[in-house]
Amino acid sequence: MLSRDKTWVGNDNGEHSFHGGIKLPGHKDLSTQSPIADMPACDVYTVPLNQHIGAEGEILVKAGDHVLKGQMLARPHGMVSAAIHSPVSGEIIEISNHRFPHPSGLAAPCFVIKNDHKDEWIERNPVGDDYAQLGSHELRGLIRDAGIVGLGGAGFPAAVKQTEVGITTLIINGVECEPYISCDDMLMREHADEIIAGAKIIAQIIKAENCVIAIEDNKPQAIDAVSKAINDDDSGFIELQVVPTIYPSGGERQLIKIITGMEVPMNGLPADIHVLCHNVATSYAIYNAIYHAIPLISRIVTITGHGVQSPQNINTAIGTPIKDCIEFCGGYRDDARALIMGGPMMGLTLDTDELPVIKTSNCLLVTTPEDMALPASKSHMPCIRCGKCVDVCPANLLPQQLYWYSADRDYDRAINLNLFGCIECGCCDYVCPSDIPLVQYFRHAKSGIWEQERERKKSDIARQRHENRQARQDKQKQEREERLRKKREALAKGKDSHKLELDKKKALIADALARVKEKKAKQPVKPKNTENLTEEQLEKIAEADRRRKKLKKERGDQDAV
């Protein structure tokens, strides 16, 4: 039962603590009563191709292939990607779309593998203690090929984070601050030595100067086990730090603040302040990869909540149906209401148990009304600006103002109030007396802003294209005009020269005429056939000559006039 007391605390913003946070009822005892149990083999496994942040791997097998346990099914493809391995030996029945635990709820490519129950391993060549002789690059390659991703819940490929440039502090996160989850607690209790060994491998890769393992003070047995393992370790390199139990102290940014007193820049990464953070389970997986050449084909999952008959932690293969895991833990109780992958603050509700366990499934929580009442209705009271959300916000935001602007879709103001500093931890939601689903509003606002950003980019590109086209057209127009102008000029010039030529020709003609005239004047025309003419004919000629003369004279007079 939840306590009805005031459970929230307004934390002071000291150097080694973060602002806000809440004290939550832990319910961890529910699943820590028995040691980690090994989940028995199932007949069919469904292994999704993409269980991590980043690109899908490149598929190496096809339906009908016989595969061995630990055989790589997909090779990492691109910078941020992870390999996928077969959890059992058997036959690939199909590679097809299936649903798996994902916020989208959509189906995606999965390897469906039929177990032949022979448990035949692929040939393994563990590096063991010799890893000390290997370089960072080779070790990173081994981790990458082992398909190791952040097992705390985010699923970011581990090797990608392990840069060897400028990291001084390695933090191994065993805080596990969300209620109900106890897989890291149990892992630390039972495998502390392996976690330490894994941490030393990571420290070598990144050339860390110091390494801190952080555990919340509500896990005394894990603290004992880890401190014993640290004492047994002769390097003296690793230290244990117990942190107070305040949600969300296990958040990467919050934990780094607690340990180092430094804040990861809002839009930056831990590497920006020379820190690398890995979950204890990731460290354990890295140990297995290096010392036993076991890729990430199984993990420890907390099966808990009052809706399960016997809550406990199980070590189960990736791809095991959730239904089988619950059955292994005694099955459901009658009042089971909801199935959550992850914790009650940031987990994901699943609408069916016919989905596989994946690399990031740290917890399967089956709730009853005794555990929590799922938010039933969409309606909530208006915000009364009480400011409880401000007191608990670990990012030191003003959730009530952000809510106002997010609900209003006034995204510019929301961005100004650092909406993107929100880690969606749910503290504000938890304390809100008006039951406003604040985190949902913030998620919507964020995706709205991303959408706008995409639209803006698209329209920017379109505008750019339009402007380029405009510029091109302008240029063409200019060129055309230039050409026309030149032509016109040329034409105008051409007309002038034509005239000159014409004048010249006229002059020539005039000259020629003048010459002819002159010649004519010098040699009067002698009429032909004037010999041997009769008297009468001569008379007529003389008469014609007279007429001609007369006419000429008249014309000459006219000319004179």
Place this chain on the structure above:
Amino acid sequence: MLFKKADAPYLKDYSNVQSMMLKVIYALIPGSIAMFWFFGWGVLFNLAIAISVCLASEAMMLKFRRRPVEPALKDGSALVTACLLALALPPLAPWWLVAIASLFAIVVAKHLYGGLGFNPFNPAMVGYVVVLISFPREMTLWTPPLGVAGGWPSFTDAVAIVFGSGISTQALDAITMATPIDILKTHINMEHDIEYVRTHKVYGELFGPVTGVGWEWINGLYLAGGLWLIKQGVIDKRIPISFIISLVLISNFLSVLDYASYSSALFHTLSGGTMLAAFFIATDPVTASTTPRGRIIYGAGIAAIAYIIRNWGGYPDGIAFAVLLMNMAAPLLDQYTQPRTFGKSEAKS
């Protein structure tokens, strides 16, 4: 097996608006009992009238606005407004004065601005100021406290004064008095000193060792209720602390400078509506600043303005005006006091 889907987080604290409002009411009870003890039936009449008018007008407005009536009535916000208003008004105020103040508080100051969570001004203070400006004479008439000048009137007299015209103006004047703060201001403006008033043959009786008779009890019990509210996490401690410290600093400074004309810090903190304002009125979250630093400035601002009006203004007590003026400043305060976000190098202003 199939399950219902929902969105994280799934865990919820059990606090809700209704329980917060009810705790405010509980915290008001000791102070109200002290007020009843010293000022008589009128306090109860005020409460009864204010509560019925506030709830009725809340229901009416919700109906007009086509909002669900029952959940909003149950949230207790109208009840809190009614109680704060009733406890701030003079105990023998005529019924219509209380009714007008209540009606205005709920209809205009609350619902016309959009109802709970959207009103920029504290509804109770808007109601108070409306009647203070409209009916200044009625607002200055307080019954003398228990044991002074015959004390408060009997039940039948009180009924006659509040609900009827059964009493003449002269008779009313005879049984009512201004509050100690008001009397002090009037006389100091007439160039009398504090000692003169305290030893005056008529008013002197009103003053106890520290402040007006009864007022230190009333304020002390409001203080206790307020501290309980802080412990319960219902109100934020910054506003009352900053309010009280600022009032102490200002009044102490002036009283040290001129002991004869300025009352002590203790007088100011335990007089009139100081504690009611500090813990119950100024802390109304809807109309106050919401940032941590903004709340400190907000509380200090109310103290400064209230002190100025108390001493030099034309009204008996300045808290209502001070609260409303700072309500106006709240959005600006919020804008310029944004805390530094985690991982940001410095706060944006």
